[in-house]
Amino acid sequence: MIAQYGSAIGGFMLLQAMIQKYFPAMLRDLLERYFHKLVSFFDPYVEISFPEFTGRYMERSEAFTAIQNYLTENATSRAKRLKADSVKDNRSLILSMADHEEVADEYKGVKITWSSNKIVPPSTILSFHSVAQNQRYYKLTFHQRHRNLITQSYIDHVLTEGKAITSKNRRRKLYTNDPQDCTWIPAVFKHPATFETLAMHPDRKKDIMNDLTKFTERKEYYAKIGKAWKRGYLLHGPPGTGKSTMIAAMANFLTYDVYDLELTAVKNNTELRRLLIDTSSKAIIVIEDIDCSLDLTGQRKEAGEDDKDKEDDKDDNPLKKMTKKEQKSSKVTLSGLLNVIDGIWSACGGERIIVFTTNHLDKLDPALIRRGRMDKHIEMSYCCFESFKVLAINYLNIEHHQLFETISRLFGETKMTPADVAENLMPKFDNEDVEVCLRHLIEALEAAKKKTEKDAQLKAKKEKQEKRLKWWREAKKRWKIC
Numbered sequence: 098m099i100a101q102y103g104s105a106i107g108g109f110m111l112l113q114a115m116i117q118k119y120f121p122a123m124l125r126d127l128l129e130r131y132f133h134k135l136v137s138f139f140d141p142y143v144e145i146s147f148p149e150f151t152g153r154y155m156e157r158s159e160a161f162t163a164i165q166n167y168l169t170e171n172a173t174s175r176a177k178r179l180k181a182d183s184v185k186d187n188r189s190l191i192l193s194m195a196d197h198e199e200v201a202d203e204y205k206g207v208k209i210t211w212s213s214n215k216i217v218p219p220s221t222i223l224s225f226h227s228v229a230q231n232q233r234y235y236k237l238t239f240h241q242r243h244r245n246l247i248t249q250s251y252i253d254h255v256l257t258e259g260k261a262i263t264s265k266n267r268r269r270k271l272y273t274n275d276p277q278d279c280t281w282i283p284a285v286f287k288h289p290a291t292f293e294t295l296a297m298h299p300d301r302k303k304d305i306m307n308d309l310t311k312f313t314e315r316k317e318y319y320a321k322i323g324k325a326w327k328r329g330y331l332l333h334g335p336p337g338t339g340k341s342t343m344i345a346a347m348a349n350f351l352t353y354d355v356y357d358l359e360l361t362a363v364k365n366n367t368e369l370r371r372l373l374i375d376t377s378s379k380a381i382i383v384i385e386d387i388d389c390s391l392d393l394t395g396q397r398k399e400a401g402e403d404d405k406d407k408e409d410d411k412d413d414n415p416l417k418k419m420t421k422k423e424q425k426s427s428k429v430t431l432s433g434l435l436n437v438i439d440g441i442w443s444a445c446g447g448e449r450i451i452v453f454t455t456n457h458l459d460k461l462d463p464a465l466i467r468r469g470r471m472d473k474h475i476e477m478s479y480c481c482f483e484s485f486k487v488l489a490i491n492y493l494n495i496e497h498h499q500l501f502e503t504i505s506r507l508f509g510e511t512k513m514t515p516a517d518v519a520e521n522l523m524p525k526f527d528n529e530d531v532e533v534c535l536r537h538l539i540e541a542l543e544a545a546k547k548k549t550e551k552d553a554q555l556k557a558k559k560e561k562q563e564k565r566l567k568w569w570r571e572a573k574k575r576w577k578i579c
């Protein structure tokens with residue numbers, strides 16, 4: 098029997114070799130086509146392959162990655178042979194189907210089979226072509242009577258879900274601009290801030306989250322109204338009120354990358370444009386302390402402000418001097434910045450959020466922050482009792498305490514930034530008790546209240562003196578007293 102099988106296989110291989118050698122290519126194609134038709138007549142199953150690399154330059158297929166993630170999440174639990182593919186956040190392994198493994202999936206009552214396959218290269222010599230051949234692919238098999246459902250709906254469902262999982266699992270990046278060669282330097286973005294841990298009134302947080310969600314869902318709307326798919330946020334408020342924390346919370350909420358743009362390190366408008374074009378979609382572009390970054394108000398200076406600048410130059414503070422020097426070495430102008438925010442360049446790339454932060458809203462040029470450019474102005478203000486409750490959960494893990502009443506009253510009487518509140522709430526020693534931390538905060542609030550009262554008295558005294566001086570000057574003029 099073995100001899101018979103051997104000779105049959107030998108005969109078949111001889112026939113195949115003769116067909117390949119002597120039959121013209123066209124005739125060979127025709128034979129293959131009829132052969133496949135004959136096979137499909139007896140086999141009602143349809144197969145679709147999704148290779149790992151596609152295109153002329155063999156780029157990694159987005160569909161392959163999406164399917165891989167979909168199967169990892171939905172079907173891999175049923176596979177018997179798994180492969181640990183990569184490490185997620187250095188904590189857990191991502192398991193995917195091993196090569197030549199099969200799993201079943203179900204969609205609207207229809208059974209579908211996915212198999213993971215690999216084309217083994219004929220030779221081990223690595224060349225461009227052998228890399229192309231050494232690729233994995235997923236094969237989708239289903240009965241031909243479900244062809245419409247699978248091609249028109251199931252594949253879309255798999256790709257959409259897979260892409261959502263890809264973006265959820267993706268390691269996000271924090272980019273900073275390199276002053277030497279006008280490129281972005283990436284680092285892994287791992288800021289733990291979320292809207293849940295952000296100290297702010299819950300209603301305001303909800304409003305911001307709704308605004309962000311609406312923005313991400315409005316691709317078609319932006320296209321319809323002929324606007325680039327971008328939104329500007331202006332975060333303003335005193336130092337330590339959580340502007341940077343808010344940006345991290347936004348990035349974590351949207352799962353976007355962050356591009357931290359240091360304007361003083363950008364030489365001119367051309368470099369600025371190049372950097373902005375280089376950002377990916379799903380990105381938050383941040384310019385912190387925009388009032389200190391550049392002399393963007395220069396074009397609208399009022400008389401007398403130049404003298405003030407000269408006085409500032411005389412200032413001994415090295416930090417202030419350096420900022421001025423850096424400002425002078427950068428030739429980015431207000432119009433250059435406005436152009437990248439909402440000019441023709443802003444339409445390059447996909448969804449993007451631009452965030453400016455400032456401690457001095459009044460110092461900014463109105464053109465820079467007008468609605469349409471900076472669509473949403475968010476005031477980051479001093480800590481209120483609602484914000485304190487979030488910090489109490491974050492730092493002390495408590496939702497209520499008998500001292501909350503005193504703290505609530507003190508928040509109504511004085512101002513303290515969330516950064517200062519957080520600092521006072523943080524236990525100084527390992528075994529420090531909750532009450533001790535709350536008492537620290539009460540002491541700090543009372544000290545702040547006293548200081549505010551003293552400052553108010555001094556201010557009132559100064560105002561009174563100025564008023565008297567003014568009255569005296571006018572009186573001298575009126576009665577011509579020398």
Ligand SMILES: Nc1ncnc2c1ncn2[C@@H]1O[C@H](COP(=O)(O)OP(=O)(O)OP(=O)(O)O)[C@@H](O)[C@H]1O
Binds near residue numbers: 295297340456
């Ligand atoms: N609203 C807040 N919610 C939670 N933590 C906060 C908040 N505001 C400040 N903090 C805490 O204070 C620290 C400093 O806050 P952050 O850097 O976000 O303030 P900022 O307004 O950006 O300050 P600056 O204007 O000086 O850059 C943060 O690391 C965080 O721990």
